[in-house]
Amino acid sequence: MKLKKVMAVTMAALMSLAVFAGCGNKDNANSSEVKLVKEGTLTVGLEASYPPMEYIDEKTGELAGFDIELAKAIAKDMGLEVEFVQVGFDAIFAGLDADKYDVAISAISVNKDRQETLALSDTYLANQQVVISAKDGKQIKSVKELSGKKVAVQVGTTADEACQYYQEKEGLEFDLQQLDDMTAAFLALKSGNVDCVVTDLVVGDYYVNNFPKDYVKSCDKLTNEPIAIAAKKSNTALIAEINKSLKSLIDSGKTSEISKKLFGEDLTKNIDANLKNYDE
Structure with a gap:
């Protein structure tokens, strides 16, 4: 009887190993190398006032947008639950360092500074900085035309950094x-309190396409900075697993499906990986 029990236990153990071996990315996500704030959960930091990337749906009161759908798909592919933490964008990277969440999936533009200070995934969306002007106002068609104007940006973004550079290094005088x-x-732009907004292409296009009587894209490609997922610099193991899931979602057409649904076009293919900073 003892021998039969030993054999039964051994067979059960082998079957358990076989089950776990077949879990794919789930095993990798829960391995000792991958550090998660909460076991079994991908905790995502984001700033939810950035449609169509991440925002609160007025009808449902729920988080919505490209990054929300992407985060859910990545977590599912990795065999994890997903949990969202809302934070001001100017504090989003400090939250990574403080382990308040595992990753920031919040329209994180890639530039050289962020490559040095963060662990970044492969890029998943084409992006550049653009100028949006009022349809019935003065249309800003170049960086130099920012002079003497009131320019709105979201604090802490690369648009904010670019405008500060134009002021401090290129000597342009405008009210930032x-x-x-x-x-x-x-x-503020709609009410006439500012002359233009500098923002990401996907956000600018969202407002222009949804409110064509109010806004126009008057200047584009100030920079080229595709979008990626960010983790704290030391968490490269997690980013490696996220890259596997990203590739799986791209290969399956899932990212293209989300992009076409929200943007009306596929911005996940043919991404220009040659970064262009505002100082170039």
Whole structure:
């Protein structure tokens, strides 16, 4: 009887190993190398006033947008639950360092500074900085035309950094209004309190396409900075696993499906990986 029990236990153990071996990315996500704030959960930091990337759906009161759907798909592919933590964008990277969440999936533009200070995933969305002007106002068609104008940006973004550079290094004089969220920036433009908004292409196009009587894209490609997922610099093992899931979602057409649904076009293919900073 003892021998039969030993054999039964051994067979059960082997079957358990076989089950776990077949779990794919789930095993990798829970391995000792991958550090998660909460076991079995991908905790995601984001700033939820950045449509169509991440925002609160007024009808449902729920988080919505490209990054929300992407985060859920990545977590599912990794065999994890997903949990979202809302934070001001100007504090989003400090939250990574403080282990308040595992990753930031919040329209994180890639530039050289962020490559040095963060662990970044492969890029998943094409992006550049653009200028949005009022349809019935003065349309800003170049960086030099920012002079003497009131310019709105979301604080802590690469648009904010670019505008500060134009002021400090290129000597342009304009009133830079650093607002807490992008919704406030576009409301300020609509009401005439600012002359233009500098923002990401996907966000600018969202407002232009949804409110064509109010806004126009008057200047584009100030920079080229595709979008990626960010983790704290030391958490490269997690980013490696996220890259595997990203590739799986791209290969399956899932990212293209989300992009076409939200943007009307596929911005996940043919991404220009040649970074162009505002100082170039």
